[in-house]
Amino acid sequence: MTSIPFDIVGFDLDGTLLDTSGDLAAAVNYAIATDGRPPFAVDAIRPFVGKGAKVMLERALSASGGYDEALLARMLPILLDYYEQNLAIHSVPYPGLMAAIEGLEKAGVKLAICTNKAERFTIPLLHQIGLFERFASVVGGDTLGVAKPDPAPIHEMVKRAGGGRTIFLGDTINDIAGARNAGIPSVAVSFGFLDGAVETLGADAVIDHFDELLPLLQNWPG
Structure with missing residues (x-):
């Protein structure tokens, strides 16, 4: 496998990792x-x-x-x-997510979450879906008392995951602006909870399916 030039891949939760x-x-x-x-x-x-x-x-x-x-x-x-x-009656990972997670783990990349969802919902939901143990850090919207697009939660996500070069995936302007404010590159997912054209978010790249994630990261410039 071609190496991935990131130590950490961070994700938003709703509309990015899971269709909730x-x-x-x-x-x-x-x-x-x-x-x-x-x-x-x-x-x-x-x-x-x-x-x-x-x-x-x-x-x-x-x-x-x-x-x-x-x-x-x-x-x-x-x-x-x-x-x-009733957190996980209908909620499911987006298509291709599990394969992408496995590929990232095999490449030695740590996975992390920064969501504006409160911890009281985030942590149980991840446990019920069976994904909690796959992530090196999980930061919720109330973990620090501030939420994206403030960069502090993303910085905390990176810190708790051990630090290193990070990229962040999300589906809203809060995600993409949060990554920009934190000084890290971003990828927008077009299948999430968009309230406009995905191109207007201003991400560094866009994916339409998780099958595209590993090739995108393997070929990331620099």
Whole structure:
């Protein structure tokens, strides 16, 4: 195997490593049903995802009749509690992920996660999917009290994984801007929870499937 010029490959979680849209949609639908609102299809909720549970709920409420702050404040804990109890009913790794992970491990590359998802959801989800042990470090959105695009969580991810040359994969502007702010290159995944054209994220490269990841990294310039 051609060597990979990175010590660490970091990943966002939702919309990058895992398609969590089914479980997030179920949580949204459970919450809005308490206000008598009809459920969304999973495909309709995907564009709401990517900037945290509160924004996801705000978008769903806006699209289903509007809301005020009191309604949002009542519904958000309902959504979060339901989601915490149903993290991995429908969530699955994206196609090609497991083969890519195995290839990276064989190449001696460490894997790491930096997500804006809170640790109370992130750690159990990774355990339930069976992926937690594959990652040298996992940093959540509340690990440091700041989240991407602030570079601090990505720096912490790198530090906890042992340090070294790092590249980061993500599907939103928070991921790509976070990597840029941290001074590391980035790869955008076009299959994630995009709210616009993937090219607008400004990543150093784009992949459409995890089958493309190892060849991309093996041929990375420099």
